[in-house]
Amino acid sequence: MIRLTATALLLASAAPTWAETHTIAPGEGAQERLQEALILAEPGDIIMLEAGRYELTDGLSLDVDGVTLRGAGPAQSVLDFTAQQGSGEGLLVTSDDVTLHNFALENPKGDGIKSKGADNIVYNRIRVTWTNGPAATNGAYGIYPVESTGVLVAHSEVSGASDAGIYVGQSSKITVRHSIATDNVAGIEIENSRDAIVSNNYVSRNTGGILIFDLPGLPVMGGGNVMIVNNLVTDNDAENFAPPGNIVAGVRRGTGIMVMANENVWVENNIVQRNATAPFMVIAYTRDFEDERYNPFPREVTIANNITDTGGTNPDLEGGEMLMAAFGGALPAIMWDGLTQDKDTVALRTTGDTPGWSLNLSHQGQSLAEAQPGPLDTPAPTSVTDADDWGAPAELEARIQ
């Protein structure tokens, strides 16, 4: 009974009766006025960004649960960080149940919007743009939720990121849908994360389109349960402009959908065209590592019923010309490095409607130069993965209906 009362109180505080709307206009003192509103907001409050350009000199941050930051539209309310002098990102969110809606960031010096340890966050109709186009001097990530449970990115757009446009790291219960990622090194990246759905996105002119990675040495490990469906992944042929040293600096120009070191990944019903190295790439982690928790191999990756084209017509691979000749003019659409965890674990399943090839490597970390390319021989998919509890919680979708 006492416990019930406590729960009721908690609920009451989470849904305040006196939610207020604070309206902020661009112009003189916008930095201080907006930041002060973000600090003084109470749970449930809405902060409205009137239409216009907000010229900001420092990063903004939000640390109050349940706040909505809402603009007049991704073309109308623009947070302009061109003159930013400090902070690692444009906007940092560290509180739960936040909704970001209908505004844009331009030219943040570091990342665009980072939400860290911010559970149940919604990014809806958010635009992050580096207006000078692709450049190694641009910030790393546009939309960057990390260490969070419950992430929804919808109807958003990122271009020019020198790492990943939309990057979800070390999180779970994730949906990235109906968004646009163009002219980044990686369009959309899901890293060390679980229970994710990436659907109905347009991913084009990046170096690599959609990347599903698991990396060693991070606090949150064990990426898996990822569904990549109904995306349009085209013309990801940008030269890699990532600063060297970053994991995406190793992504080959012309990669469509890439899965590295992950389990239970389902790639279906995507249109994957004109990605000239590999429309689909499934590989083990390529570098050395010491982390005993880490599994570097792909396990149970299924590529089924996608619409694709010839495949690797201009591969960013050593000996690409010879490889193409060996395969009759172009590389088959699915590229696998041939590595599996052990003989009882299936790395890759395909429906057979899309041809593939294998590098036939024999051990993790082996140089590509030692590949012994041959045709792909993979088992058929077993059954549709049970993915009912993957993706962002329904409550997040309800917020933007």
Added chain:
Amino acid sequence: MRGGLSLILCAAGSLAASVMAQASALDEGVHDEVISGDALPRDLAEFGFFTDAAARDAAPGVHAYELNTPLFSDGAEKLRYIYVPEGEQLGAGGEGLLQFPVGSAIIKTFAFAGQFIETRVLLHRADGWLALPYRWNEEQTEAKLALAGGRVDLTTPQGEAISYRIPNKNQCKSCHSVDGQVIPIGPKARNLSGEWLTQMHSEGWLDQTPEGADAMPQWHDASASIQSRARAYLDVNCAHCHRPGGGASNSGLDLRWEQDDPFAIGVNKPPVAAGRGAGGMLVSIAPGEPEKSILVHRMDSVEPGVAMPELGRSTIDEDAVAVMREWIAGMDR
């Protein structure tokens, strides 16, 4: 004409009244109810931490202290104080953070060339710690709450003209937080002088003199080992974020003094989300090769998105970069 005169007289009267009111507030010493209340005081003077408006003279119960190795902060002069309410005591927790009773406060003023720029206070309230920044006026007569922070043009002791950043309330928390809770960073026994701790204990403000006190060197003390100087600097300047539960936990880099796994402190560790901050280098620390170490590169930059720490400095700490170079150069490849 007569009306004008009376207006002036009237104004003078109210000025005198307000000066007197402020003076009497100052005379009363520290206002415990302001520290423990739930308001965000607009003026620093409301706390009564100092007996003068210029905040030079500490009130009873407000104890000045220093750290062996301080945060860089563009070379700001810092005046640090701890307030413990009458009848209460600090607790010693080994070499780590002192334990502060509810109602205590930590006060830190940042100054350049003797001019106070800002005073930051950490208040230990019943529901946790609260961090607030106060900005001094030009005349040095009052410091007002600056929730959204601000920028001040000034010249550093090294002679660099910079736009100095006063952090906003959330940025205070960016550094002062573990697992989302605000905590103090500085007053760890290992980084406090044994003399000060002993004195606090003998005066009854500290329950015991902690073990492991004074273990951390003054980082610029050339007689200490290069490793301990480098690790002390990294602990104080970086480890509030680069630690489990800290703001940069997702990087996997853990720069705390007590961390002894070489990979965790960055040796041969590839970057995770460094972006262009990596500067084309492959690992945080490349043993024997400081010029190939991301850690050095980021400390040696002032560019947002590259520079580390992200907050709290607008200039390069050249001496610290030199110490990092020497430390890494001396590591076996």
